[in-house]
Amino acid sequence: MNSLQEIAEFLQTCHSVLVTAHLSPDGDSIGSTIAMGLALERLGCKVTMFSIDGVPERFRFLSGSEKIVEHTLPETVYDCVLVLDCADHFRLLPIWEQIKDNRIINIDHHSTNELFGDLNYVDHKAAATGELAFALLEELKVPLDFTIAESLYVAISSDTGSFKFENTTTQTHIIASKLLAAGVNPGLITPKLFDLRSTAALMLLKKALCSLKISADGKMAWMVLTQADMQETAAKEEDLDGLINYAKNIEGVEVGILFREQKDGTIRIGFRSQNIDVSKIASKFGGGGHLRASGCSLSSSLEEATEIILTAVREEISG
Numbered sequence: 001m002n003s004l005q006e007i008a009e010f011l012q013t014c015h016s017v018l019v020t021a022h023l024s025p026d027g028d029s030i031g032s033t034i035a036m037g038l039a040l041e042r043l044g045c046k047v048t049m050f051s052i053d054g055v056p057e058r059f060r061f062l063s064g065s066e067k068i069v070e071h072t073l074p075e076t077v078y079d080c081v082l083v084l085d086c087a088d089h090f091r092l093l094p095i096w097e098q099i100k101d102n103r104i105i106n107i108d109h110h111s112t113n114e115l116f117g118d119l120n121y122v123d124h125k126a127a128a129t130g131e132l133a134f135a136l137l138e139e140l141k142v143p144l145d146f147t148i149a150e151s152l153y154v155a156i157s158s159d160t161g162s163f164k165f166e167n168t169t170t171q172t173h174i175i176a177s178k179l180l181a182a183g184v185n186p187g188l189i190t191p192k193l194f195d196l197r198s199t200a201a202l203m204l205l206k207k208a209l210c211s212l213k214i215s216a217d218g219k220m221a222w223m224v225l226t227q228a229d230m231q232e233t234a235a236k237e238e239d240l241d242g243l244i245n246y247a248k249n250i251e252g253v254e255v256g257i258l259f260r261e262q263k264d265g266t267i268r269i270g271f272r273s274q275n276i277d278v279s280k281i282a283s284k285f286g287g288g289g290h291l292r293a294s295g296c297s298l299s300s301s302l303e304e305a306t307e308i309i310l311t312a313v314r315e316e317i318s319g
C-alpha cells in the first residue's frame, strides 16, 4: 500500500490521465471522478473522465458531468489511469483489457479491494472515496472551488445516505463543513439525490414490492425483478438505486436481498443488512462489497439462484 503523498507526487509527473470508476456508477463514483478530473485539469494535465455505463440522470446537474466520456474509451494509452471507488478489476471488466497495461492508481474504500493498481491507497474506514479524493486534493494543493466541492459533497452524501449511515464519522462531517464553506448548498442537492424519482423507477418499485417475500422467522426479506419487469416499466439500471432498502428496512429483517435477472440471463444479487456481514456472503459467490452492502452474480435460473442464496444467507444469520 502507498501513501497519498506518494500518489500525489506521482500524479504531478503525469501529463495525460484517465480518471474512471466502477461500472453501474453511484454518486461516489461520479462525484469523485469529477472532483479528481477537474483538480488534475487545474494542475495542467490532459484529463479524460470516463464512465463505463455513462452518467445517471440524477448526477447530470453537477457541473463537470458533461465532460465525462461515456461507454467507449477514446484512447487506451495514458501516463496513468486513476481508478476510483472500485474494489476489483471485474468492476472495470468492459475496459480492463484496454487499460491494464497503463500505470494504474487505485484509490478506494471497499474492504474487499484487491489492490489491483501499481499504486494503491485503500482506506475502508473512509465513508466514501470522496473523502479520500478530498485528502488527495489537499496533498496536491488544489484549492477547493465550488464545482469540486459540490462533486465531493455528492460523493460523500451518496455513500453515507445523506450522513445517516454508520460509516459517517467525525472526519466525514469535518470534510462536509469545508465543502459547505466552499459554497455547497445541501438543501438544493439532497432532494435531487434522494427524493426525486422517475416514473419508471416508481413503477419498478411497485413491481418489486409485489414480489416481496419474508422468511418464516422474519429475518430475511427478498424481492425479484425479471427482464420483463424492466421492459414493461421502461426502467433503466439507475432506477434500481435504493430499491433494495425496502426489503432491508422491514422491522426484524436482518438481511434484505434483491434478485435481478440481467439481459444476459445471469442473476445479479444485492444484499443489505442491519448487523450481518454480507460482504462474506457475496464473496462466497465471487462478489464483494461492504459489511452492510454487497453483491454478486450467479449463472443460473432465478429459481435456482433464489434457492442457493437464501440457503447461504440463512446459514450466515444462524451463525
Ligand SMILES: [Mn+2]
Pocket: 028, 029, 085, 109, 127, 128, 129, 159
Ligand atoms: Mn463508494
